[in-house]
Amino acid sequence: MGDIRFLLNGQPMVLENPDPTLTVLDWLREAKHLTGTKEGCNEGDCGACSVSLAAMEDGRLVHRAVNSCILFLPHLHGKSLTTVEGISPNGKLHPVQQAMVEHHGSQCGFCTPGIVMSLYAAHREGRQDHNDVLAGNLCRCTGYVPIQRAAEAAAKQPQPEFFDEAAALQNLTLTNDAIDGAYLPTDLDDFANWYVKNPNATLIAGATEVGLEVTKALKDLTNLAFLNRLDALKTIANDDNGIRIGAGVTLSQLRSAMVGKHTDFVEMLRRFGSVQVRNTGTIGGNIANGSPIADSPPALIAMGASITLRRGDKQREILLEDFYLSYGVQDRQPGEFVESLFIPNQPDTVGIYKISKRFDQDISAVCGGFSITIENDKITNSIIAFGGMAATSKRAKTVEAALNGQPWSEATIKAAMQKFADDFTPLSDVRGTADYRLKIVQNLLWRYWLARNGTSANVLAEVAK
């Protein structure tokens, strides 16, 4: 019924009706025998499978590292895929490859192609934040030090000559909007109508969650719709009241859009997943998924965000906090989808905290935020919301009640801290015990108090002598 067209290391590929849930990694390794790209975990956590995916974004060709193990072939439609085999044309090593050799950045070498591809994408974009670039690439041998040295050295080298990727992409003629088993819409109205008729379809945006249904739960998914070609879901618009973000905006793009608006939110997004996960995962997916441990919903609830839901041509806007009804249940009708997110303007005083076993690329033990409005040293309003504390992202309304109307004082804060136990009965799991979770949300209110009083304390800001 259709085909998938993309560039593989510069060569046009046309795949007639491929299995829509065949991962890019399996296709590369098994169909193309391009075994440089490795399977380390098959769930997007180790980065050994990293490849570069390039596409036009706002008129500019942008290279992004992605995890090929949880990316499906239809995601490639209209894009330029580059693997480790494709970055040393004419046999001359790319600067990141050369630097990795010279700085002894590989030992066992298994993570190396993924590291190289993350650094390659960063090099194409001129990024210098090497630790963030590599947060999604685990290495067990080197302790990362020589890789950091290589990244720094490579960043100083100019771009080598490449073929005209943008022109080659423009030469890809994409005609169809479906293959067998998967709808690949480009028109939002068409999709909205289709989804009303196919309310049981599986919607796939970045596949950072659905991918694991295939690679780990081993499910056979049918009746799929890939949302990544819906440009209408990728818009970001600022107005007098706030910022509206399309559901298809990736977490990377969201982070860029929020710079200068909310310091803590941007910092949380820096630690959200990894570069690879943020490059494919969308804000709509993170919201709609309804996971009680998702990082963005509690932060957004604290920021007073609302979402627009759409079914057919009908839209409705609700507060994000009202979207989450109970574990796995959201206020979403069959055939209805999250279309956009709205974050109202507010002073940059929202405190957002992500506590996890590892700073980078780790699911939080708790994540959430505090938004407390103080007028004349009195608390006039407060929103406190956390994930990881209940079956959904949830507000701490008893704590809020203990704060509202009270003086902004140490005594008020200390008293309110005791109320978290009335709001939350968290679970114990691999990320922390219930006692620990309760203790840290209490202490985070104290951290927020200190921060609002100008004595913020954060181990990440500490510098060695």
Place this chain on the structure above:
Amino acid sequence: MSINKSIPHDSGIAHVSGTARYTDDHPLPANAVHLAFGLSQNAHADLTSVDLSAVRAAAGVIAVLTADDLPFENDVSPSIHDEELLSSGSVHYVGQPIFLVVASTHLAARKAARLAKVIYAEKPALITIDDALNVGSTFGNPMEFRNGDPETALKSAPRQISGAIEIGGQEHFYLEGQAAFALPDEGDIIVHSSTQHPTEIQHKVAAALGLPYNAVRVETRRMGGGFGGKESQGNALAVACAVVAHQLQRPAKMRYDRDDDMIITGKRHEFRIKYQAGFDDNGKLTAVVFEHFVRCGWALDLSHPVADRAMLHADNAYYLPNASIVSHRLRTNTQSNTAYRGFGGPQGMMGIERVLDHIAHDLGLDPLKVRKANLYQTGGKQETPYYMEVTDSISAELVDKLAETSDYVARRAEIAQYNANSPVLKRGIALTPVKFGISFTLTHLNQAGALVHVYADGSVHLNHGGTEMGQGLNTKVAQVAAHVFGLSVSAVKITATDTGKVPNTSATAASSGTDLNGMACKAACETIRDRLVEFAAEHWNVAADTISFDTGKVRVGNTVLTFKELAAEAYQSRIQLSATGFYKTPKIQWDRMAGRGRPFLYFSYGAAVSEVVIDTLTGENRILRTDILHDVGRSLNPALDRGQIEGGYVQGAGWLTMEELVWNDKGSLLSHAPSTYKIPSCSDTPEIFNVALWDGDNFEHTIYRSKAVGEPPFPLGISVFMALSDAISSCGKEYVALDAPATSERILRAGDKLRGDAW
């Protein structure tokens, strides 16, 4: 000179280009089949029934094997034949293989493996150390090493402390999961395996197929990381592939999905160490009594030598005048714990480092002072608790030098100042030394072979019994060969480890790879070089001592010719240009039951200073600065050695901080993926990371006076744990008594306890 040089890893360019081929990357014939195990969901049970009808009916399934289908030995144990490939009727941990699916694809095999209907008759499952202790579930009797009269010395000591520490295990998390494939070969079998121990794979496959060893050839070009996790844990996959390939006469491949890998395979042994120590007012030890409780898991695997090595490192770098070290090896219904970098040594060291930290707290002294008061003397004759004289100690000088270069004393004072003024964030610093014994404690394993060919064009083909897992062994051994022949390393072709070329090899383990195989290679190369010298002396009629090999040239009296020309001349004159080399470690002898002897040829030394910061509201923590001074003897390759040191330190720090294995009370491993088991990531490395190599030769005649480096740097990570303990100690007066791993939760809990706010 090709030695003492920072030559890049021999596969560096192949690594960065994606052309380095790992086991799963080999193209296989189109009729290859793919395997997956069906796993036990129960920690301890008899199998009442195993209904495989749905498995057999699943798409792509070609065959399903159970224990009944195995023609000969059903065993993959590296030690006492207690580990069935497929369960024959009872299961002993969650993840034990029960049946084997053979399918047309990897995914089809995995899918089918989940379709079995197994009915279990559950039995009581022992998950924790306490579970095992409660019912006395052990492997054998306790072992004891004993020196002096610890009980009396303890009673008469001026001061005493006692306590206990829990030390968690560790997942290897080699980036390349376990993998193997087998090719039928006219009744024989060829196996490619990602293994540190090709010879053991050969033996297990031969036993499973009822073949002599000479009918099984095992090849390993490289592993994507091993760390001990591929010393015995690859046996099951290789044997499964061989059995299927032999039965179906089709190539068979198996690789574990990451979650399966973590659920099936063994890990670093979890320990509880109880201690009592007597000491004087300066913190000098007069007596130490240790009791080790070792969680071995369900089968023996390598647990005895692991637990032995923990005992052998209970002293770390310190003289224990009156010592008793008792070790209990506990059997539980969890993964069978196995070799992991340090092989029990790091756990043993944690015991004495805890004791000295505790003593320093008791006396109100800087822990470094207490540590220095107890280091083995330089040039001394002090004996270890197992009666080996420590004659090569450099700990005192090394520690002093590191304390000086890291500015330890001044920084400690600054940290105290910082902590006094910082209510939420607290810093800590610690210096810990390492002394690591080098040699396999099973003496006969300390042997190695090499096979070297010089072809008529002067190119060199190198093979030896060691395996490459990223440590750079092949590079170092090639440097040795190049050095003997006066060639550049690029003239030496490194080839896959192959049981058909060098037989009867030991595992590449115990940090011994370069020491053993480098010497064997040197012997082989020198045999050939001696023949060339003898030939050239006669051919050109010069004295043998006028002949030298350097930079690809050979000087024969006044004649200079290329190595290539000499090789061609020698071939024409019918000189044998191929040789084997062999090496066995001298001087060692060890009676493990008596706890007496010289198990090690020498010790590797090192020390690290770590500075950390913790958040006393959340337990979040970071390493801010690390300074390491490490002894690798006369380094064969400083860059590779530095890589081992940096990587070992970070891996050791991960073990003791964020890496936490969690099982539920039914024995299911909850931390079975990188989403739930966190190894250090890039930003977890210290911002300032100074690594220096100690300048000195190995006192022993090792390969060009270098020292082993694989495991010794790993316990440098203990300095992070002790620095965290130091940071927490500013929360109150009691001793911190931190357990490992020091996760954020443990740190917060420990700090709150000191503040009188226990929860």
